Amino acid sequence: MIEAANRLQTVEEYYFSKKLREVSLLIASGKPIINLGIGSPDLQPPQRVVEAIKEGLLDPSAHKYQSYQGLPELREAITGFYKTHFSVSLSSSTEVLPLMGSKEGIMHISMAYLNEGDAVLIPNPGYPTYQSVTKLVGATPVFYELDEANNWLPDFNALEQLDLSKVKLMWVNYPHMPTGAKSNTHLFEKLVAFGKRHNILIVNDNPYSFILNDDPKSILSVAGAKDVCLELNSLSKTFNMAGWRVGMVVGDSKHINNILKVKSNMDSGMFYGIQKGAIEALKCSEMWFVTLNSVYARRRDLVWQLADALNCTYDKNAMGLFVWAKLPGDLKAEAYIDSVLKNNHIFITPGTIFGSKGEGYIRFSLCASNEVLEEAIKRIK
Ligand SMILES: Cc1ncc(COP(=O)(O)O)c(C=O)c1O
Numbered sequence: 572m573i574e575a576a577n578r579l580q581t582v583e584e585y586y587f588s589k590k591l592r593e594v595s596l597l598i599a600s601g602k603p604i605i606n607l608g609i610g611s612p613d614l615q616p617p618q619r620v621v622e623a624i625k626e627g628l629l630d631p632s633a634h635k636y637q638s639y640q641g642l643p644e645l646r647e648a649i650t651g652f653y654k655t656h657f658s659v660s661l662s663s664s665t666e667v668l669p670l671m672g673s674k675e676g677i678m679h680i681s682m683a684y685l686n687e688g689d690a691v692l693i694p695n696p697g698y699p700t701y702q703s704v705t706k707l708v709g710a711t712p713v714f715y716e717l718d719e720a721n722n723w724l725p726d727f728n729a730l731e732q733l734d735l736s737k738v739k740l741m742w743v744n745y746p747h748m749p750t751g752a753k754s755n756t757h758l759f760e761k762l763v764a765f766g767k768r769h770n771i772l773i774v775n776d777n778p779y780s781f782i783l784n785d786d787p788k789s790i791l792s793v794a795g796a797k798d799v800c801l802e803l804n805s806l807s808k809t810f811n812m813a814g815w816r817v818g819m820v821v822g823d824s825k826h827i828n829n830i831l832k833v834k835s836n837m838d839s840g841m842f843y844g845i846q847k848g849a850i851e852a853l854k855c856s857e858m859w860f861v862t863l864n865s866v867y868a869r870r871r872d873l874v875w876q877l878a879d880a881l882n883c884t885y886d887k888n889a890m891g892l893f894v895w896a897k898l899p900g901d902l903k904a905e906a907y908i909d910s911v912l913k914n915n916h917i918f919i920t921p922g923t924i925f926g927s928k929g930e931g932y933i934r935f936s937l938c939a940s941n942e943v944l945e946e947a948i949k950r951i952k
Pocket of ligand 1: 672698
């Protein structure tokens with residue numbers, strides 16, 4: 572018997588990987604399942620992105636190994652994007668590293684900074700990968716609780732009372748998934764000060780800035796942030812390119828170099844055509860964002876109607892690719908979504924997969940067409 576490594580005992584198969592198998596079986600057995608679970612954009616990327624990858628395929632250098640740091644034009648497009656949208660200045664040669672998605676960056680950063688026994692601050696509720704990667708590298712998750720009463724923002728008094736002596740890294744994710752809580756400059760200033768005070772690397776995971784948000788922000792816009800902060804960003808949601816696997820980490824060159832040490836030992840560069848497409852995406856004008864958000868705004872209206880039909884409550888000021896809704900009474904999230912799946916053939920994500928603070932909440936994805944959402948409403952009504 573060849574045993575798997577001990578580290579595998581610290582994690583479970585990803586919830587969606589398991590649950591979507593169950594959903595697929597239901598579909599295969601003829602059930603008309605509506606999937607409002609996962610945030611995989613169903614809309615198309617900008618047309619010029621598709622043209623760029625097609626042209627890229629014909630370039631004689633397309634099939635070679637690519638630079639570990641990405642094409643210089645891609646790094647310049649990333650710095651241009653940060654300047655245009657966040658007013659953040661970055662050096663394209665030293666402060667930017669393209670990644671194959673921001674999920675991958677969570678592993679790279681953890682491998683670059685965490686030793687066994689280090690502690691990591693992780694939001695509850697929050698993206699499950701922060702916790703699983705922390706465990707995979709032998710570090711210890713320390714959860715900081717987010718609460719609806721505090722608009723899902725960190726409670727700094729509670730943070731200060733934690734034993735921070737072993738904490739090396741803190742994951743933050745504003746705009747926040749799953750709750751849709753917004754980022755704000757004051758919050759980012761407090762996080763930077765917290766990181767400096769305790770010598771903690773603060774990483775803002777920022778893939779939802781451009782979805783239903785009229786004021787995108789970067790933590791790096793705070794003065795002095797580069798000393799203790801990194802930011803992850805992604806083309807997955809902003810440009811409907813989740814399957815392309817393009818993201819980035821930006822920050823001070825000393826951090827970027829540490830991450831590059833890990834990354835250059837793990838992959839051998841991003842496919843040329845994908846980089847060419849990503850460059851075009853990053854150069855999109857304001858029109859792209861306006862058009863994209865008009866589609867999501869209509870869908871969100873419909874999801875609100877669906878949530879109303881289910882007697883849930885939600886925050887109309889929240890943003891991002893999901894609607895985070897509170898179940899009526901003290902209903903339990905997993906039992907509830909199982910019953911909606913069984914009785915109405917609609918799959919919704921239970922809040923508990925994001926941590927114990929997600930109990931009593933469910934998350935609807937906006938990655939479904941108006942027609943599908945109208946059908947879902949009909950089924951509930
Ligand atoms: C909070 C958060 N971070 C990171 C990711 C990963 O995105 P990417 O496609 O860039 O790997 C997701 C994807 O759902 C997410 O919700």
